[in-house]
Amino acid sequence: MRYLSHTPEELRSMLDAIGVKDISGLFDSIPKEVRLDAPIDIKPRTEWELRREFEAMANANCPAVAFLGAGAYEHHVPAHIPYVAGRSEFLTSYTPYQPEVSQGTLQAIFEFQTMTANLLGMEVANASMYDGANAFAEAALMTFRLKRKTERIAYSRLNHPHYVETMQTYFRPSGFEAVELPILPNGRTDFSKIPDGVSAIIVQSPNFAGVIEDLEAASKAAKEKGVLLVVSFTEAMAWGLLKNPGSCGADIVCGEGSSFGIPLNVGGPGLGFLTCSKKNVRSITGRLVGETTDKNGNRSFVLTLAAREQHIRREKADSNICTNSGHNALTAAMYMATAGSRGLRAIAQLNHDKAAYLKAGLEKAGFKPLFDAPFFNEFAMKAPAGFEKRHEELVKKGFVAGLDLGRYYPEYKGAWLFCATEVHTREQIDAFLKEVA
Template identity: 45%
Template structure:
C-alpha cells in the first residue's frame, strides 16, 4: 500500500472542519507534563543500524530473566511451564496467520478451536457459557461491569479491596466515560477478606459486586455469602480470577453463586512476555447471553446434516447499530486463546488438578521455610499458590536488595498500593511448579541475610 502524505492545504481543511486551530490542539487532553516539547534529551538524532543493535543489546542485558533466577513473582502474571507442543502448534500457518472467521466455510478449524476454548473456559468457571475470549483480564472485568449495568439498569459497582489495583484503575478510568459510580473499598493487611465490608456496601442502586478469587493478597473470599447479599439487592456478582490454575483445586465460582466470571488466561499456554499480549476470559449465565460482550462461536449442522461451526453471536459495533452494540471489542485474542486451549487439552481435567496440587505443595514448602526467618509472618493460612508475608520493614526495599542478589523475591504491596502506608510491609510471593526446593532455599537465605543486615 502506498503512503500518500497530506499537503498543508489538506491539513488546514481538516483542522477547519473539526474546529481546531492547529494539530497541537488535538492533543490538549494529554496532560502538559506528559507532552514532549522537543527531541528527547540525550537521544542522538541518528545512529547506524549496528550501533543501535549493540546499544539495545546492552540495555536488554540489564534484565534479570525469569528463567535464569529464583522467581517468586505473581500478582496477576504467573510463570508456568508451557509445553513445547503449544508453541509448535500455534505457529502452524493456518493458525498463525488466521484472522476473524467471517466466512465459516473457509474457517472451520479456527471456529472449532474457539468453540472448544469456550467449552473449556465455561467448565473451568462453572458458567453456562463463555465467549471467544477478550483482550485481557482487566478489560474483561470492566466489560462485565458494563454488562451488569445493562442487565440490572442500575449504575453502581462495588469493588472489593481484594481486587487487583490495576484492574480497579482500568475500571475507574473507563467509568469516567460512562458515568457509572464505582465504590472501591480500601484493602487491609488482614488475615480475613473484606466480605463483610463488601456486603455492607451493597444497596438497591448496586448493579454489580466485583470480588477477586483468590484475591490480590492470596486470600480466599466467601463467594456464597457475597452472592446471597448481591442477589437480595438484585445485583450481579462478578468474580475475577487472575490465576486460572487455582480452579484445579478451588470450587468453580459459577457453582458458588457468581453470575459473571472473568479473568486472565495467561497462566495456561501463554508466557510472561514482558506483560503481554495476554488473554481475557469471560463466562456468564445463559440468560445473559444477549448482553455478553465479544463474540460466541456455536456448533450447528449444514444442509447435508454434517457438523459445523459458525459465529453465533457477534454484537459489536462493526456488525450492528452502534447504540445496540454490547461492546466495541473488535476481535478476540485468538492466538493466545489457541495456546490456552492447546495447553488445557494437553492437561485435561485430571492434569489441571495435579498441576494445581503441585503449585499448592510448592507454596506450602515456601511458606514453611520463609516463616522460620525471624520477623517474617504469614498473613493468612487460606491460599493457593500465592501468599502475603508480613516483614519487619518496607518490602519495597527488601525486594530491591534481593534483586541485587539475583533473586526475584516477590511483589511488594507498597508497589501495588503506594499511597497506603499500612500495607508497605506486605510482600506477595508466588510459587508455581517451576520453583524448585533449591530456589526456595536460595530465597530464604537471601531474605534472611537482607533482614539480618538491616537489624545489624
C-alpha cells in the same frame, strides 16, 4: 527488499497497465500541504543487525528467580504448545468471518469456550477479551445492562488495583460509579455492608493479597441484597484445585487466562475470560462461536449473535471490541487439552505445595503472615525491619523477593506479596531462603 517481489520490469508493466508514468503519479490525490518533508528517519537493518539489536535489548532485562505473581504468573509452557500454535494457518489468519476457510479457528474457539465454561462452572464463555483487566471492566458494564436502573457497582478493595483502574477509565465518561467494599482483618472482603442501589458486587478470588475468598458467602450476601455476583480472578490455575465460581453461585465470571501456556512477555498480550449464564448471553460482549450445520448437513461452526457487535450495531453496540485475544485463546485451549482434568489438578496442587513450602521457610526467616487465611500460590507476609533495602540487594543476587504491597495499599505498608508456582524448584526456594535468612 525481501518482502517486496516486483522486479523493475514488472513494475514498468504494471504502471503501463494502470496508465501512469510513475508510482508517485498514484498519489496525486494527496495535497502538498499535508505531505512529509523528508524520508522517514529510520535506517533499515539487515536481519543480522536486527537480531543483534534485539538480543542486546532482551539481554538488558536481567533474568532473575522471581517470586512474583500479582496478575502475571510464571508457569511451565510445554514445548509442543508454541510449536503447534505457531502454525501459520492459525497465526497468519484473520478473524473467522468466512467460515469455509476458518473452520480450524472456529472449532478451536468453540472448544476453548467449552473448556473455559467447564473450568469456571459457567454455561457460556465468549471467545476472549483483551486481558483480565478489560474483562473486568466489560463485566462491570454488563451488570448495568442486566440491572437497568443502576449506575453504581461495589467492588472488593482486594481486586487487582490495575483492574479497578481500568474499570474506572471506562466509567469516567459515562458517569458510572464504583464503590469499595472493605477488607476484614482475616484478609477477606466484608460483604456485610453492600451499599444500596448497586448492580453487583465484584470480588476477586484468590484476591490481590492471595487470600481465597468465601464465594458462597459472597453469593448469599448478593442474593439477599438482590444484586449480581461477579467473580474475577488473575490466576486461572487456581481453578484446577478450588471450588469453581459457577458452583458457588456467580452470575458473571471474568479473569485472566495467560497462566495457560502463554509466556509472561512483560505482561502482555493477556487473555481475558468472560463468562455468564445462558439467560444473560445477549448481554455479554465479544465474539461467540456457535455450532450449526452446512448446506450438506455437516457439523460446522460460525460466529454467532453478531447483531450484538459494533460492525452490525455501530453506536448501539454494548462494546467497541473487534480484535480480541484469539491466538492466546487458542493457546490456552491447547494447554487445557494437554493438561486434562488430572493434569490440571496435579499442577494446581503442586502450585499450592510450593507456595506453602516458601511460606513456611519465610516464617522461619522471621516473616509473619499478614492474614491468617487460606491461599493458593500467593500470600502476603509482614517483613522484618529493613527488608526494603534487603530486597534491592537480593535483586543483585538474582532473586526478586516478592512485591511491595505498600505500593498499592498504605495500610499494608511493610508487607510483601510472594508467589511460587510449579516452575520454582525446591533447590531455588532453599537458595533464596538461605539468602533471606
